[in-house]
Amino acid sequence: MKYERGNSIIHKIDPRTKLVYLLFAIVFAVYFRNPTTLALLLLFAATVFKSAHLKFSQFLSETKMLMVFVTLLFSFQYYLNGFAFALVTALFLLDIFLLTTTFIRTTHPSDLANSLVNWKVPYEFAFLFSLTLRFVPVIQRDLGEVRAAQASRGHRLRYPWDFLPLALPLLHKLFRQAFDLSVSLETRAFSADRTFFRKMSLTIPDYLLMAGLACFSALWLL
């Protein structure tokens, strides 16, 4: 899962507006933990996802493991707490996955970092955050490589401890990569006191969206 270039309205919205909406949606979902509200939120998330010209088939294939997790959790909750509770849990997770995926896929990591800096978040943290998003597909690729290497030696996933031969080399590789990258950044004069090549600015649609959200929040609170 990574940023996909695009020309949709969702791509054009400022990352700060998207981030505010994402955080608001999470708070909203946590507060209204009932099937109807969460289903409506899922409908909203799906509409936003589709407006960004993203494909559901790709979303499902990339979140296969998460879907397995949601299904397992649903079954577990159904067994322990009944259908309504299981449905709320599953809908809540699907809402969060879909909204977060849309955010990551439509938000350029550098723009996100710049936006956070505009909000007075220290550049080091903003850069780290954007770097994390950037490295999600790299970690997925590395995991694939480790799995292939272990499978070629007869490794199979049967028990929980079978994850160790995957996790250990992957972690080793990631720590090594993180160290090498940090050294490489230092040798390129990494500094928070810097200029920004990409320009960012809030546009009229951003202000309208923010105003819309403010009105919605006011109504909710009343």
Place this chain on the structure above:
Amino acid sequence: MALKFEGVSFSYKQAPVLNNISFSLGQEFTALIGMNGSGKSTLLKCANGIIPKIVKGRYKGGVKVFGEDIKAKSVSRLAHDIGMVFQNPDSQLFALTVREELAFAPENLKISREGIKGRIDGALEIVGMGGFLEHDPQELSMGQKQRIAIASVLVMRPKVLLLDEPFSLLDNKSAKEIFEILKKLHTNGTTILLIDHDWRRVKQLKRVMVIDRGKIVLDGSPGQISTKPKFRKLELI
């Protein structure tokens, strides 16, 4: 002198990795060769302050860049004068497009947008990747990635360029092309210190240093050093 080592010794734990290294480099293109574990990469890391500022250990001696002791400067500050290209471009490239990858260092140097644009175009022209501005570095071939890694350092316009086995992951054609780029950079005034294993390339240079168990054991032209018994003993060809 562009770069001067004065009695540099370094050890990570007990065993010394570098042992009283002294040499100086003018505006030269020099190769550093040696067996695996001989201390080549460690020496390079001392040249731009990674050792002892980031990688800690027991460090003695001093390094001067254009007559100034590097002790007082951070690695970031030294980057203005010394650029470093690592063996694996995958551990250097992080941005989504080549343009952003190359903009990163000049942004750190607080260069204006127009200035950054000019530097990016110039660096890409040098490495012959002009049409790749919007490409994702992760999706390029290894040879192209290494060119971008070199360009991402060239945008800082360093006077000294350190390269740690930049050809080791490349095919012959890519390695040859990048070597030609380096020769051109040297002709234009850059001091280059290159770690390499390929004697066919190394023998084209005017100066080669051989390091063995943390000591510079041979230093001279390829013609001179290749006749020495020590050189034959090390089986570097």
